[in-house]
Amino acid sequence: MKAAVLQGTKHMEVLDLDSESLSPLEVVVKVKSCGICGTDQHIYHGHPGSAEVRPPIVLGHELAGEVVEVGMEVTNVQIGERVSIDPNIYCGTCEYCRSNRLHLCNHLQAVGVTRDGGMGEYCVVLAANCYQIPEQMTYEEAALVEPLGCVLHGFRKIHLSSLSKVLIIGGGFIGQLFLQLVKKQNVESVIVSEPAENKKELLYQLGADEVVHPLNASKWEADVVIECVGRPESMELAVRSAAKGGQVLLFGVSSPETTISVAPFEIFSKELTIKGSLINPFTHEEAISLIAKKVVEVRSLISHRFAIDELPAVMADYPNLKVTKAVINY
Template structure:
């Protein structure tokens, strides 16, 4: 099979790769669509994903496809089933798994991170990580279930009321998903900070009341701040923009070495609540439902489509391409 294989830092090659075979409790899927995540870019540049990455490996943890073969002990799937994949694989025995915090698993494995993923024509996945999708759902939508699941996990960590003023920092794909979820809560006022002028139209269409660029930053007192960028300046702005009694959700993935300057007195005097959010525990099925029912629209958020052969150049030039959300189409 053809696969885009990460050989090392900034070294991705399309190669003839051995087609995998499923073990007794695994399935083999023919990948139909795979999203390109910001985490894939982190890994490409030598940073860890949800776990350490050891090349050579096929990236791609946002994937969907068709079942072509099932292992001998698989009972709930058969060839021809259409599935979306939750990439995270938990050990079930560490203290976090045993305390219902599986996403913090000490032995976390993940499709497209610690084992081959969706940037190849075929992918082997545990049966437990496969979710059937309705016929009405496109494979592109099904590939984007995983990031929506991650956003749902973060969304559950904040408390909203109809009187809340919400600031979303970063109006890219993740910010657009948060915007749709927040809008569903009949929130009083939603502001988005986004530097790209060409994203303003879709942000207003999705429900933003106000969009401004970071260079035009002004004093704000938001009740809830959702940071979706992961850069020092945007995270520091999140704390400044939070009003008294405010909540700050740090969702954007920063580089491991990133350090920010925050005033402890500001946290104290405003009595801020600060939360992080990691991966997508127990949210995949709900995310499928939200997309299938058209409550959350992911299809219109796709800005670029790539072939597998384009991936080496795409990953190299990704920041320059102006991609809001890119998917690989097979």
């Protein structure tokens, strides 16, 4: 099969690979669509994903396709089923798995991170990680179930009311998903901090009450601040913009060496609650439902579509392509 293989830091090649052997509990998925995540770019530049990455590896943890082969002991999935893949695999035996915090698993594996993923024509996955999708759902939508699942996990960490003033820092794909979920809660207002002028119209369409430049965002005091960028300046802005008693969700993925400057007195005096959010435990099925029912729109948020042969050049030049959300279609 043809696959885009990450050979090392900033080194990707499209190669013909032999088919992987199939264990009794695994299936082969013919990939139809695969999202390119910001985490894929982190990995491409030598940083870890949800777990440590050891090239050569086929990236792509946002994927959907058709089951074309099943292992001998598979009973929950059939050949021909259309599926979306939850990439995360937990050991089930560490202290975190045993205390119902599987996403913090000490031995976390993930499709497209520790084992070959969706940037190839076929992908071998555990049957337990396959979720059937409804007929009306496109493969592009099904590939974007995983990022929505991650957003749902973060969304569950904040508390909103009809009086909440919300600031979302970052109007890219993840910020756009958060915006839709927050808006459904009938909050007092939702402000989005986003410097790119070309994103403003869509953000207003998705429900933003105001779209402001980051340099002006600190003028707003918010009860809930959701940071979706992962840069030092945006995380520091999140803390500064939180009102007394405010909640700050640091969702954007930063590089491991990133540090921020925050005055502890500000956290103390404003009695802030600051939380992080990692991957998508038990949210995949709900994310499928939200997309299928058009509660959350994802397909119109796609800005770029690529073919597999384009990936080495695309990954090398990604920051200059002005991508909001990209998918690979097969």
